[in-house]
Amino acid sequence: MQILIYGTINSVALALFALGFAMVYGVSRLPNFAHGALYVLSGFITWTFVNSLGLNYFISILLAMFVTGIIGALIYQFVLIRIRGMEISEIMATYAIGLAILEGLRWGGFRGMTYTLPAFIEGSTEIAGISVDYQRLLVVGIGAAVVAVLWLFTHYTSLGLALRGMAQDERAAMMLGIDSDLMALAAMGFGSMLAALAAVLLLPLGNIVVEAGYNVLILAIAVCIVGGLGSWMGAVLAAFIIGFAQILTVVYLGAHYQMVVALLAIIITLILRPSGLFGRQKELEERV
Amino acid sequence: MKESSDQRRKERLDRGIKVRSEGIYALMSWRELSYLFLPRVVLIGGLLILPLAMPSMYWQRVISIVCIYALLALSFDFLAHYVGLVSLGGAFFIGTGSYIAAILNTSFGLPPILTIPIATLLGAVICTVLLLPCLPLRGVYFAIVTLMYPLLLARVIEALDILGGTDGILGIESFANRWMEQYFIILMVLFLLFGTRRLVNQDIGLVFRAVKDNDQSVRASGISVTYYKTIAVFIASGIGCLAGAYLVHLYMWAGLSTLALDFSILPIAATVIGGSGTLVGPVLGAFILVPISELLRAFGTLRIVFYALILLGFIIFRSEGIMVYGQRKYHQFEKWIKV
Numbered sequence: 001m002q003i004l005i006y007g008t009i010n011s012v013a014l015a016l017f018a019l020g021f022a023m024v025y026g027v028s029r030l031p032n033f034a035h036g037a038l039y040v041l042s043g044f045i046t047w048t049f050v051n052s053l054g055l056n057y058f059i060s061i062l063l064a065m066f067v068t069g070i071i072g073a074l075i076y077q078f079v080l081i082r083i084r085g086m087e088i089s090e091i092m093a094t095y096a097i098g099l100a101i102l103e104g105l106r107w108g109g110f111r112g113m114t115y116t117l118p119a120f121i122e123g124s125t126e127i128a129g130i131s132v133d134y135q136r137l138l139v140v141g142i143g144a145a146v147v148a149v150l151w152l153f154t155h156y157t158s159l160g161l162a163l164r165g166m167a168q169d170e171r172a173a174m175m176l177g178i179d180s181d182l183m184a185l186a187a188m189g190f191g192s193m194l195a196a197l198a199a200v201l202l203l204p205l206g207n208i209v210v211e212a213g214y215n216v217l218i219l220a221i222a223v224c225i226v227g228g229l230g231s232w233m234g235a236v237l238a239a240f241i242i243g244f245a246q247i248l249t250v251v252y253l254g255a256h257y258q259m260v261v262a263l264l265a266i267i268i269t270l271i272l273r274p275s276g277l278f279g280r281q282k283e284l285e286e287r288v
Numbered sequence: 289m290k291e292s293s294d295q296r297r298k299e300r301l302d303r304g305i306k307v308r309s310e311g312i313y314a315l316m317s318w319r320e321l322s323y324l325f326l327p328r329v330v331l332i333g334g335l336l337i338l339p340l341a342m343p344s345m346y347w348q349r350v351i352s353i354v355c356i357y358a359l360l361a362l363s364f365d366f367l368a369h370y371v372g373l374v375s376l377g378g379a380f381f382i383g384t385g386s387y388i389a390a391i392l393n394t395s396f397g398l399p400p401i402l403t404i405p406i407a408t409l410l411g412a413v414i415c416t417v418l419l420l421p422c423l424p425l426r427g428v429y430f431a432i433v434t435l436m437y438p439l440l441l442a443r444v445i446e447a448l449d450i451l452g453g454t455d456g457i458l459g460i461e462s463f464a465n466r467w468m469e470q471y472f473i474i475l476m477v478l479f480l481l482f483g484t485r486r487l488v489n490q491d492i493g494l495v496f497r498a499v500k501d502n503d504q505s506v507r508a509s510g511i512s513v514t515y516y517k518t519i520a521v522f523i524a525s526g527i528g529c530l531a532g533a534y535l536v537h538l539y540m541w542a543g544l545s546t547l548a549l550d551f552s553i554l555p556i557a558a559t560v561i562g563g564s565g566t567l568v569g570p571v572l573g574a575f576i577l578v579p580i581s582e583l584l585r586a587f588g589t590l591r592i593v594f595y596a597l598i599l600l601g602f603i604i605f606r607s608e609g610i611m612v613y614g615q616r617k618y619h620q621f622e623k624w625i626k627v
Contacts, residue, residue, distance in 0.1 A: 031428055082604050087428050088374050088564075092556060093603045099553075100596035107590040214549075218439065221432060256447035263440040270433040271421040 002130050003247055009136045011243025012143035013202055015236050017216050018223035019150065020194035022235040025224065026167040028184035030080055030090055035195055036217030037098035042068040042196035043208040044105060046117060057118065065196040072192025076185050084184070102213045117204045139201050146197065147236055154232075163187060215259070222262040226269045228276025238277060241265075296624045306619045327618070331568070332478060339470040348470055352538055354578040355473040356382075356531045360555035361562070361570030362480060363527040369565035370488050371520040372426070372500030377434030379551035381528020382535065383441060385411040389533035390457040390542035400463055404533045411529030416522045423517045426503075435552065442547040456543025460536055473534055477571060480527055485567050487523075496520055554578070557599045563609025572611055 017039070024032045042064050049060030075097055083089040154160035165173040166183045174180050198216075223242055227234030242265055249257045269276060309320035338351055360378045368374045389407035392398045398406070422433045445451050452458070463469035487493055495516050498506045503513050536542045554577065555570065562573025577595070584591035602609070 031432075079600065079604060083607075086607075087431070088368065088556075089560075089603050089607060091374075091376070091428065091431060092560060093600055095553065096557075096596040096600045096603070100593045100600070103589045103592035103596070107587075107593065218436075225432065254447070256443070260440065260443045260447060263436050263443060266436045267422075267433055267440065270425060270429055274425055274429045 003244075003251060005130055005132060007244040007247040008240075009132075009140055010247050011240040012140045013198075014219055014223050014243045015147065015239035016139070016143050016194070016198035016201060017220045018227075018235045018239055019146065019232065020191040020198070021220040022224045022227070022229075022232050023150075023163075023194060024187050024191035025229050026232060027163050027187035028076075028084070028166070029170075030076075030084065030184070030188070031087075031094065031221075032188070032191060033091055033094040033217060034075065034098035034101065035191070035220050036213035036215070037101035038068055038072060038192050038195040039199045039216045040105065040208065040210060040213040041071070041101050042192075043117065043199040043203045045196075046200055046203075047208060050117070061200045064200065065193050068196035069189040069193035072195075073185050073189035075192075076188035080188070081181060081184075098213065098217070102210050106210045116207055117200065135204050139205075142197075142201055146194070150232065159186065218259070219262055222266045224276075225266050226276055231276065234277055295627045297627055298622050299625045300616070300620045300622050302620050335474050335478060336471075339467070339474070345466075348466060349538075350579060350582050351470060352473055352534075354574050355477050356535050356538075357554055357558060357578050358477050358571040358574035359473075359480065359527050359531040360551060361558040361574050362477075362484060362567060363524040364555045365559045365564060365567055365570040366484050366488070366527075367520060367524040368559070370493065370500060371496045371517060372503075373423075373517065373520065374427070374431045375434040375521075375524070376431050376552050376556070377437045378528060378555050379438035379547045379549065380434065380441065381411070381415055381525045382532035382551045383438055383547035384415050384525075385529030385532025386536040386542045386546045387451055387457070387532075388414075388529070389536045390460050391451070393460045393536075394457055400461060400537045404530065404537070407533035408526050408530040411532065412522050412526035415525035415529065416518060419521055419525070420518065423514050423521070438547040438549075438552065442544050445544060445547075452543065454544060456541055456545075458541055460540045460542065462537055462540050469538065476530065476534075480530075481567060481571055484523070484527075488567070492516070492519070557595070559609075560599060560607070561602050561609060563611030563613070563615075566609070566611045566615070569609050569611030573609070576610070 017035075020038075021032055021035045024030055024035075045067055046060050046064040049055045049063055050057055053060075055063070075094075079093055079097065080090065083093055152160075154164050162173070162178045162183055163186065165176065165178055166180065166187075170180060173183075219242075223235050223239045225238075226242060227236070227238030242262060245265070246258050246261050249261050305320060305323050308314065308317075309324050314320040314324055339348055342348060342351065360382065363381065364375060364378060385407050388411050389400075389403040392403040392406055393400070418437070419434070422430060425433060446454055463472070488496065495506065495511060499513055499516055499520075506513050506516075532546060535546065555574070558573030558577050559570040560573070561577060562571065563569030577598075580598075581591055581595055584594055587594070606613070
């Protein structure tokens with residue numbers, strides 16, 4: 001029972017990490033290696049709004065999501081737009097941005113135990129004899145809501161449909177008058193906002209640490225690869241697979257192996273089936 | 289229509305001396321010989337004089353580290369721009385080489401002169417065998433999978449507490465004297481630099497480039513793509529393992545930090561800055577980047593920020609790199625012409 005509950009929570013957390021990454025990659029084929037950095041950055045932005053400017057917690061969360069979205073869009077507009085399509089440059093540039101953000105935060109003194117965000121609702125409850133705090137329940141609830149809203153957004157709004165069109169076939173989408181760069185900009189903005197949302201939901205469970213940026217990036221990549229790069233529903237399902245696998249290894253093998261699961265999942269998936277469980281990449285694009 | 293008559297563009301023409309010195313007749317004139325030899329002599333001479341010009345222990349250590357990164361950058365450039373395999377796993381090569389050398393030295397008591405060649409070959413074999421299943425992958429998929437290998441190895445060592453666990457392996461023999469330490473790695477850099485340059489111009493290099501540009505046509509010609517990729521990975525990982533084995537004897541310590549992301553990212557930055565696809569460029573890039581990062585040491589982690597920003601600037605504004613730019617200036621002259 002414990003495995004089931006904590007596995008679900010862990011899985012939803014992973015899905016939240018990965019959705020932003022999956023969205024950016026799905027729409028614009030940009031592997032956003034700055035994703036983890038944006039996650040940590042938005043945590044610190046929220047912290048600054050709450051503690052230095054003394055704003056209301058929920059207003060500062062909304063503001064932080066907005067600001068992170070803008071930052072993501074700016075990164076696209078000023079950096080990534082120039083190098084789209086050159087894979088090595090994309091990876092290097094986004095990674096360099098992530099590195100600059102994370103190490104800049106570390107240099108700026110954002111480390112230590114002082115940087116915590118308060119939980120939305122304090123306290124805990126018991127489900128089937130296992131105590132779960134409200135924040136974790138909230139993560140599951142909001143995570144499910146986010147997935148549902150994203151599904152509705154991409155199926156019933158014109159912007160969402162345009163994004164999905166780009167994801168399916170960029171050229172055909174352009175022929176139908178969808179502005180490729182504008183959509184990629186929007187995807188980068190929304191992706192960053194999703195990273196920020198994940199941050200404000202999950203960071204209250206622990207300290208805000210710079211190192212989390214690297215781990216979040218690896219987990220997001222693991223989920224997206226297993227689910228198939230560019231497939232959003234695949235990412236959600238893969239989050240559950242990796243999430244439960246992680247909790248199972250923690251229970252039966254030890255906490256050290258948690259990261260090994262994610263890394264092994266990436267390597268095994270890439271070797272056996274590079275397009276992932278639900279990827280629809282053409283075979284030729286990924287391997288000889 | 290004044291504007292159109294005023295429009296100009298830059299025209300580039302090869303210098304006469306470049307054309308004259310291309311054939312065997314370059315031997316007829318000292319001028320053309322020196323035109324050919326000048327860059328090579330500057331490079332070789334500069335590298336050989338460097339340890340003498342900077343006799344302090346600190347800067348000699350920096351030169352050794354620069355050479356390690358130069359080797360890694362060379363291996364990355366060779367693999368990425370001549371075979372089309374973008375490997376982000378430089379740390380994997382370094383880590384494998386260093387752990388093998390460390391075990392050979394501490395458990396079997398072999399001297400550095402034996403551990404380095406053994407670690408190079410054995411490490412290259414191990415890396416190649418482990419990377420074999422990923423060889424059919426390409427593009428961003430191969431990049432991600434190689435990025436994950438060193439991270440996985442580090443976590444496994446940490447979790448299983450093997451190979452010294454988080455403490456690493458201590459008490460490794462160092463080199464007999466520091467001049468040997470310096471000149472060994474400098475000569476290796478020069479040898480491998482000119483070696484790979486020659487290799488890519490042989491027949492096998494032609495196949496490598498064909499694999500990069502159009503692997504389907506290579507396959508259609510009845511040549512096994514995987515076989516040539518295996519050879520290329522063996523060479524590249526051998527270069528990386530050599531650097532790793534040397535690193536272990538330099539620091540007298542092998543640990544998890546040899547699998548750190550630095551060794552994967554810094555060489556790529558050096559390649560981008562130096563000029564990708566030139567093989568000399570990455571070495572040059574390492575000689576620019578690593579000392580800069582040493583000079584910025586006082587700024588703490590801010591230096592990584594600087595460093596990431598420099599990299600970003602180069603990727604966006606000067607993606608050709610210093611070496612390509614320099615070669616163009618050396619071989620060609622530019623003039624404005626009316627359109």
